[in-house]
Amino acid sequence: MSSESRSVNPSHPAAQRLRIVLVGTQHPGNMGSAARAMKTMGLARLVLVAPERRPNEESYALAAGADDVLGDALICETLADAVADCRLVLGCTARSRRVQLEELLPRDAAARSVTEAAAGAEVALVFGRERTGLTNDELQLCHASVHIPANPDYSSLNLAAAVQVLSYELRLALLDASSGDAMDAAGERRDPPASHAEMEGFFAQLAQTLDAIDFHKGRAPESAMRKLRRLYLRAGLDAREVRILRGILADAQRMAMLAGSKR
Numbered sequence: 001m002s003s004e005s006r007s008v009n010p011s012h013p014a015a016q017r018l019r020i021v022l023v024g025t026q027h028p029g030n031m032g033s034a035a036r037a038m039k040t041m042g043l044a045r046l047v048l049v050a051p052e053r054r055p056n057e058e059s060y061a062l063a064a065g066a067d068d069v070l071g072d073a074l075i076c077e078t079l080a081d082a083v084a085d086c087r088l089v090l091g092c093t094a095r096s097r098r099v100q101l102e103e104l105l106p107r108d109a110a111a112r113s114v115t116e117a118a119a120g121a122e123v124a125l126v127f128g129r130e131r132t133g134l135t136n137d138e139l140q141l142c143h144a145s146v147h148i149p150a151n152p153d154y155s156s157l158n159l160a161a162a163v164q165v166l167s168y169e170l171r172l173a174l175l176d177a178s179s180g181d182a183m184d185a186a187g188e189r190r191d192p193p194a195s196h197a198e199m200e201g202f203f204a205q206l207a208q209t210l211d212a213i214d215f216h217k218g219r220a221p222e223s224a225m226r227k228l229r230r231l232y233l234r235a236g237l238d239a240r241e242v243r244i245l246r247g248i249l250a251d252a253q254r255m256a257m258l259a260g261s262k263r
């Protein structure tokens with residue numbers, strides 16, 4: 001997909017079911033920076049759980065143009081309140097904990113979040129305090145933890161920077177979901193992916209055509225066919241694309257036959 005079409009594509013409606021939850025934030029500036037990080041990635045739902053201080057002037061200064069996200073932020077007393085309606089809750093941690101939780105990479109966490117949200121579920125990504133992160137009790141409320149695989153000797157990102165990384169991964173997953181829905185890079189509707197049988201039909205015709213145009217010139221055809229199979233399978237063709245390619249092959253076969261009968 002081209003970068004141009006990525007930027008013009010509207011993000012998936014699932015974005016509205018994704019919330020970023022900041023627990024016990026200590027520096028008001030971080031709430032503003034987090035709001036800005038979210039808005040650049042098309043996310044708008046911020047929840048603040050018992051912040052040490054309410055968003056203030058410094059928060060709004062750092063939110064820059066994202067004061068709407070910050071102004072609309074919900075404030076809750078506890079993490080349990082903030083995620084009560086969520087089917088998936090992921091806790092972001094700067095270090096491994098004793099709590100027995102599956103640990104996800106940001107990319108996998110984002111993919112799972114968008115899949116759930118696209119299926120209609122509410123999803124929360126939870127971030128901890130600057131000094132101490134999330135408590136073990138708070139992590140117990142999460143279905144899995146997410147760790148940004150940072151420098152192991154210095155793995156704790158600034159809170160808003162961690163929100164930025166996860167928001168970016170969510171955006172990529174949302175863009176993937178909206179393009180995967182039915183659009184190709186030019187914004188045209190895509191057919192469903194070609195079936196196994198359609199691909200095999202195409203490969204059989206490709207092999208016949210290569211014979212007919214004497215592509216192999218006495219070499220064994222297997223090696224070229226293996227490489228071509230790999231190439232076309234990697235392309236993830238849809239059914240219509242396979243039909244176009246088979247149309248080209250049919251024309252080539254017809255021309256080869258005409259050339260043969262002239263000889």
Ligand code: SAH
Nearest residue numbers: 092093094127128131133147148156157162
């Ligand atoms: N000193 C704290 C770090 C807090 S940083 C601790 O050791 O837990 C504030 C928050 O940013 C963390 O609670 C976490 O939600 C997020 N964060 C920072 N670095 C992260 C990383 N490498 N992976 C995932 N989340 C991270």
